[in-house]
Amino acid sequence: MFITFALITLLGALGMLLQKNVIMAGLCMVAAFFGVAGLFVLLANPVAAALQIIVYTGAILVLVLFVIMMLNSHEEEKAQAPHPIQRWASVVFVSALAFGAVKLVLGSSGVKSLAASGEAMPQAMTLQKLGFALFADHLLGFEVAGLLLLAAMIGAVALTKRNL
Amino acid sequence: MTGIDAILQGGLQGYLMVAFLLFALGLATVLLRRTLLLQFMGVELMLNAANVALLAFARFRGGDAQAMVFYLFIIAVAACEAAVGLALVIGLYRHRDTTDSDRAASLKQ
Numbered sequence: 001m002f003i004t005f006a007l008i009t010l011l012g013a014l015g016m017l018l019q020k021n022v023i024m025a026g027l028c029m030v031a032a033f034f035g036v037a038g039l040f041v042l043l044a045n046p047v048a049a050a051l052q053i054i055v056y057t058g059a060i061l062v063l064v065l066f067v068i069m070m071l072n073s074h075e076e077e078k079a080q081a082p083h084p085i086q087r088w089a090s091v092v093f094v095s096a097l098a099f100g101a102v103k104l105v106l107g108s109s110g111v112k113s114l115a116a117s118g119e120a121m122p123q124a125m126t127l128q129k130l131g132f133a134l135f136a137d138h139l140l141g142f143e144v145a146g147l148l149l150l151a152a153m154i155g156a157v158a159l160t161k162r163n164l
Numbered sequence: 165m166t167g168i169d170a171i172l173q174g175g176l177q178g179y180l181m182v183a184f185l186l187f188a189l190g191l192a193t194v195l196l197r198r199t200l201l202l203q204f205m206g207v208e209l210m211l212n213a214a215n216v217a218l219l220a221f222a223r224f225r226g227g228d229a230q231a232m233v234f235y236l237f238i239i240a241v242a243a244c245e246a247a248v249g250l251a252l253v254i255g256l257y258r259h260r261d262t263t264d265s266d267r268a269a270s271l272k273q
Contacts, residue, residue, distance in 0.1 A: 002174030006182045013189040013209055022201055029205050031187075036212050041184065042174060043223040046217075048235055053240050060208065060246045067250045071257050079198065080266050090195035098188035105180045113221055114224050115176035122227030133229035135256075141233075145240040152244035158257065159251035 020075060022068050028060060028093030031059045045125045097103055173269035179220035200253050200263045207249075211242050 012032030019025040020147040033056045105111055134142055186209060193206030215235055222231030226269065257263055 002178060003172055006178065009182060009187070010185055011211075013186055016202070016205060016209070017189055017196065019187045022197075022199060025202055025205065028208070032209065036216060038171055039179065039195030039216060040175070040219060043179070044227060045218050045219055045223065045232070048232065049221055051236070051239060052215075056208070056212070063250055064201065064205065065245055067253060067270070069199075071254070079267065082265075087196060094188050094192045094195065098184055101184040101188075102181060105184070111176060111180065114221075115230055116179075116213060118176070118226060119202060122208070122223060125227060125229065127230055129229045130232045130236075133233050136234050137230075138196065141237060145237055148244055152247045156247040156251040160254050 002086070005035050005038035005042065007035075008032070009039065022075070026065050026068060029064075030061055033061065046121055047125050047127055047130055075089050086162065175219060176224045180217055183213045183217035183220065186210075186216065198264050198266050200265050200268075202247050203265060204246075204253065208242065208246070211238060214238065268272065 009032050012030070012035055014024045015028035016032065019028055033052060036059075037049040037052040040046075040052055143147050169175075190206040190209030190213060192208065194203045197206070209210075215238060218231050218235060222228040253263060256268055258266060259271055262268070
């Protein structure tokens with residue numbers, strides 16, 4: 001199961017990186033997000049999986065697809081100037097980063113002991129547990145997050161209005 | 165479970181590996197593609213990679229509820245970022261008639 005969802009996630013992300021058409025890239029990203037939601041179910045966290053599907057594939061991606069179709073620029077524009085050096089440098093940089101991270105995880109003894117001590121499946125996360133943690137310990141953060149969402153909404157309206 | 169077996173069977177190392185590779189793919193998208201919308205999607209992918217690592221650690225620490233709270237805040241910030249970022253892309257398209265980040269290299273009109 002794990003390897004299936006991991007492959008869906010990574011192949012979706014890879015498709016997004018390589019796809020020429022922006023709409024197809026957006027749909028590949030939907031696949032990646034569904035894969036991540038599946039991984040969350042395997043992590044005994046159905047609440048996070050539901051939120052992932054509702055917020056990311058339901059809200060953010062629909063927003064992205066709306067903007068893609070509104071802008072009417074489905075293909076990547078022709079490059080003004082070739083940037084071969086920057087491109088190769090970025091490829092080398094990213095693969096070195098990924099390789100280093102993978103090596104670090106495999107060699108770390110702390111990760112190994114944590115994986116061994118927590119191998120038993122915990123109780124699944126419920127909305128009740130989340131609600132207690134959220135409203136008992138993080139009430140201020142919750143309110144600030146609401147304010148931040150309001151500010152972002154007003155900012156988005158102000159930025160897209162033609163003459164304010 | 166150790167080594168390659170832990171990765172394939174879904175041990176902590178496997179989830180961390182998926183998170184790292186997802187982050188690398190998102191970073192590569194931001195660096196290699198020139199369309200602003202795709203670069204934006206790469207940023208979302210990197211945020212998701214962080215979420216996968218966070219919830220994987222939470223599960224192996226016995227289903228910690230604090231991680232879920234952090235996940236909620238990350239999602240809230242990602243939603244704000246999506247709204248404002250897409251508004252900026254639309255604003256750029258109105259002024260320059262392009263969504264190519266290379267063509268938006270100067271602050272002058």
